[in-house]
Amino acid sequence: MNLLEVRNLEVVYNDVVLVLKGLSLKVPEGGITALLGANGAGKSTTLKAISGLLAGENGKVTSGELVYAGETVGRGSPEKLVRKGVFQVMEGRRIFEDLGVEENLRCGAYTRPRKEFAPNLEKVYDYFPRLKERRTQLAGYLSGGEQQMLAIGRAMMARPRLLLLDEPSLGLAPLLVEEIFEIVKRFNREEGVTVLLVEQNARMALSIADYGYIMENGRIVMDGPGPELLNNADVQEFYLGISNGGEKRSYRDVKHYRRRKRWLG
Ligand SMILES: Nc1ncnc2c1ncn2[C@@H]1O[C@H](COP(=O)(O)OP(=O)(O)O)[C@@H](O)[C@H]1O
Numbered sequence: 001m002n003l004l005e006v007r008n009l010e011v012v013y014n015d016v017v018l019v020l021k022g023l024s025l026k027v028p029e030g031g032i033t034a035l036l037g038a039n040g041a042g043k044s045t046t047l048k049a050i051s052g053l054l055a056g057e058n059g060k061v062t063s064g065e066l067v068y069a070g071e072t073v074g075r076g077s078p079e080k081l082v083r084k085g086v087f088q089v090m091e092g093r094r095i096f097e098d099l100g101v102e103e104n105l106r107c108g109a110y111t112r113p114r115k116e117f118a119p120n121l122e123k124v125y126d127y128f129p130r131l132k133e134r135r136t137q138l139a140g141y142l143s144g145g146e147q148q149m150l151a152i153g154r155a156m157m158a159r160p161r162l163l164l165l166d167e168p169s170l171g172l173a174p175l176l177v178e179e180i181f182e183i184v185k186r187f188n189r190e191e192g193v194t195v196l197l198v199e200q201n202a203r204m205a206l207s208i209a210d211y212g213y214i215m216e217n218g219r220i221v222m223d224g225p226g227p228e229l230l231n232n233a234d235v236q237e238f239y240l241g242i243s244n245g246g247e248k249r250s251y252r253d254v255k256h257y258r259r260r261k262r263w264l265g
Pocket residue numbers: 013014017019037038039040041042043044045046057058059
């Protein structure tokens with residue numbers, strides 16, 4: 001079953017700039033789905049459209065449909081969606097720097113019954129022992145990697161059904177990214193949480209994703225099972241930096257070029 005379906009989504013900023021141009025994707029329940037693409041492709045916009053956070057940025061869904069758990073969403077408040085189990089971890093680790101680690105985690109739990117707090121906290125500390133060690137410290141003093149852990153831990157406290165992660169690897173060393181992705185995978189396996197993972201780091205994301213979508217310029221240009229995309233020659237050339245040199249072209253350019261060549265040849 002698909003927990004989320006995005007159908008022909010169009011999003012416009014400031015009433016003029018068309019950023020998503022008919023984007024469609026499916027997120028099966030219980031899996032990890034990756035949404036990949038270069039900077040500016042529209043990945044964060046897609047997540048914000050799903051979680052209802054577009055309005056705060058003067059963005060609007062002008063066409064298309066979002067179906068979550070069999071129900072059309074997109075008009076309700078973000079808080080309503082959180083109560084329905086959709087939780088987004090924003091790009092850039094937006095934690096509360098002036099609050100302690102444990103207070104930040106408490107903020108994630110505001111939609112949950114009180115009696116859940118202690119066991120959920122224990123669970124988060126089990127996933128992130130480093131947060132337990134630093135639980136009384138101010139979040140602002142954590143390292144970048146620990147802040148990302150805290151942002152994800154805070155999302156775990158909300159007990160999401162669909163976890164939206166926006167570039168958790170941004171600015172972190174590869175080993176740390178691997179550690180965090182392993183934890184996300186464990187969380188997915190053990191708690192059955194569905195994950196939609198947005199990344200520029202295609203290799204890392206595809207290493208844990210069941211299925212991946214690649215987007216360019218507001219549209220999906222390619223999709224397939226994670227391991228298949230990892231081994232795909234075009235993906236290797238354009239998104240994993242394994243190329244034979246030459247200028248940087250986008251996947252769409254090449255697709256068009258090939259189509260033209262087929263035509264002429
Ligand atoms: N609040 C906004 N107002 C106007 N344009 C925006 C806004 N947010 C993003 N954009 C534009 O939308 C495009 C896609 O941005 P974004 O979704 O952030 O891409 P990505 O997350 O893939 O880097 C970019 O061209 C960006 O400049």
